[in-house]
Amino acid sequence: MSAYRTAAGYSLLALAKNRLALILLAVFLPLWITVAKTVATPDLFPFRLRASGEILHAGGDKITMISGSLNAVSLLVGFWMFSAARRTGAFDRRLTAAGYPRGALLAAKLTTLLATATVVSAYAVGWMLLYWRPLQPGLLVLAVLAASLIYGAMGLFLSLFLPGEVEGMVAIIMISIIDLAPQNPVAATTANNPLITLLPSYGSLQTALQAGFTHRLTITPLANSLAWLAALSTIALAAFFRHTRTHPAPTTRRSGPVHAYRKR
Structure with a gap:
């Protein structure tokens, strides 16, 4: 238990040292939501909620604010977890090589992910x-x-394969655009395409729209989110085990006595 508390403390400290992520949290996220509210049209917009099949009418500014907030938290949590994992990756490998329990490190990373996303x-x-x-x-x-948990797990996953923070940030931005842009009922004409249900944030956006404009309580779309979260977390944890696997030192076979021969 003490190993877990120590690892969790260091993981949270690594997050707190990321000044760029803290600035994005304090400035970027509220700015994005504010811009979505003030720039988008407040006119009512009809759209079909795929989760229930009903036709809803909602202000375009509110729909855009929901979509924009999901995009913002996805980018922020994904980048934050990616950056923290990259900065502590080499240290994690040294710890496991020295005998530190990998289970404690994994539990600390999952705790950090849940705390950050919350x-x-x-x-x-x-x-x-x-x-x-x-x-x-x-x-x-x-x-x-x-949505935060999915992209946080994605950040952990990408940190094991991409070489630096720039590559990770670009990858998370592109994935988020491909994920959320086609789902926006206001801006996209593809929002009713059946393939939308396969995207990572489908469950989050459908549930958010339902929460904003209906009294219905249907959490079925979140099954999509849970499937993505389970898949990304499983792959990330398996990759972490592989990257921190320690190999036993090869044993050297002792040679027999060496006899020196002197030429006569």
């Missing part, structure tokens, strides 16, 4: 509540949390 999600929803009152605020928090 704080960022609550912060994002808090800013949305300044501009708008969704019908189900608790369900909205759950939807944003699901």
